[in-house]
């Protein structure tokens with residue numbers, strides 16, 4: 455029985471976009487309360503009755519989010535142009551090696567804007 459589980463996180467960060475034209479509002483430093491949903495896909499273990507312990511998932515993702523929370527994201531190597539798209543791929547690359555069942559992440563930059571990413575197909 456295949457299922458998806460998810461856990462939601464949030465972090466508060468500052469950023470500015472480096473590649474937008476002069477005059478674009480996002481060239482100015484500003485902040486967001488980002489919301490992140492991390493999805494895992496798999497079959498529940500018959501004994502434990504779960505795909506993965508939410509607590510274990512929380513600890514893995516929080517260790518990565520701690521690098522972003524209350525930071526200027528532009529200062530982080532690889533995130534010099536921190537669009538929602540680039541932050542999403544960065545988070546995926548950080549957590550995927552520890553989460554083999556990772557199926558999708560969703561990053562919401564505002565209540566009305568976000569990115570959904572399924573990773574790159576292997577091969």
Ligand SMILES: Nc1nc2c(c(=O)[nH]1)N=C([C@H](O)[C@H](O)COP(=O)(O)OP(=O)(O)OP(=O)(O)O)CN2
Nearest residue numbers: 469470471480486536537538539540563564566567
């Ligand atoms: N494709 C993308 N477009 C934009 C990004 C992005 O990361 N990817 N980022 C920004 C800004 O950083 C910021 O998110 C502003 O976005 P916007 O939706 O304009 O935010 P508002 O809060 O002003 O939106 P309202 O719906 O008007 O309140 C811009 N674009």
Ligand SMILES: [Zn+2]
Nearest residue numbers: 469480484486
């Ligand atoms: Zn922004």
